[in-house]
Amino acid sequence: MASTTPAEPRRRDRRRARHEATKQEILDAAWQLLRADGLNGLSLRALAHAVDMEPQSLYTYFASKHAVYDHLFADGNRELLARFEPIEISDDPHEALRTIARLFVTFVAEDQARYELLFLRTIPDFEPSPESYAIAVEVFAKGHSVLTAAGLGDDADFDLWTALVAGLASQQLANDPGGDRYIRLIDDAVAMFAEHVLGKQAPKRDTNA
């Protein structure tokens, strides 16, 4: 067991690479189908045919449909995390809050199915694996640290913040998909929140629509 392959497991990389590429191709196709048919509208038949396979062949790459969902869950969270990276957080707390709110609401509004997958538990028996969930926790931690840096002390305030931002995002998707009816309200909402939790140093609000 120790003498078979001491230090040269390099030859199998081609196979692995090919495998991983196909896997990614399937996941990409899955995202497309999800956007078209909704999160619960995905079928393995349609997914398989989208990559020119029979449904059974998908099991070479994923142990089950839930496993596909799990990878998508991880994918989506990684994408969100990636969007946080390049952002520079302003010294002005108000500005920092605005930036992060815009980022999040925009991200959610882009893709209804992804929103359902990442933030709602709408697939009957699906629960993300610990590895995938860890990425979601990372996202949460990132958000929390930014908010703390912006001057948020209380955990309850953070909950209020997530509720406000999640509310804008979900309403945008539910009542004006593709539009900006709620996205427009972000700055006003942030001003409201900042006034309330950071003191009254916020500028007076604009009364014309």
Next chain:
Amino acid sequence: MASTTPAEPRRRDRRRARHEATKQEILDAAWQLLRADGLNGLSLRALAHAVDMEPQSLYTYFASKHAVYDHLFADGNRELLARFEPIEISDDPHEALRTIARLFVTFVAEDQARYELLFLRTIPDFEPSPESYAIAVEVFAKGHSVLTAAGLGDDADFDLWTALVAGLASQQLANDPGGDRYIRLIDDAVAMFAEHVLGKQAPKRDTNA
């Protein structure tokens, strides 16, 4: 078409009543199953067996599974509307907002599946019928009128309100089902909102958790 039943369609009431009673029995069972298995976890097999039938017999009462969902959709909205009825709206706008927010968030937090059915479009091809949707519009109108009476002028302010309340409700379900982590925040959230849109007559907020 005019001479068949002039003024005595009374005899068929027994049949109709029986029919309607069974229909309601099915719907009640459906609510139970929904709570147990999630909105998308409902199967006609399970539903039928819950009322001691074979799945096909359900088609005597509902044209399709979507028709069942449609009736549940109407049911849920009627229930919400009914909760608005007995409520007396305070003259104090702040108090009025608090009441309506508590009502809504509590209603949502009671039942995850119902929330999904009424406010999210999470069932693949389901769209409520015009008749059922009319009830939802009625609910919306009721909320809007109460908010207007409370002194809300702008439509954007109403959107901000719904986002805030919906956010609290959805976060409560997603992150602390059965608890009160976000329900606790209602009064604070309402104070924040009232400060912002109704002027600064709101009381100072409580800084101890």
Next chain:
DNA sequence: TCGGTTTTCCGAATAGTGTCAGGATTATCG
């Protein structure tokens, strides 16, 4: 280039789903 191993893919099959067509059983009415 060859032989052996591993990976990939599919055909067949199973249990589950929603739904339709037919007939039989039952309740109701004239």
Next chain:
DNA sequence: CGATAATCCTGACACTATTCGGAAAACCGA
């Protein structure tokens, strides 16, 4: 009672996710 209508079920069909077993192909070391 006989006619009618409502109810319920048996059988069937197309679809779903999934398992098994084998065939074809890709890859490896030689």
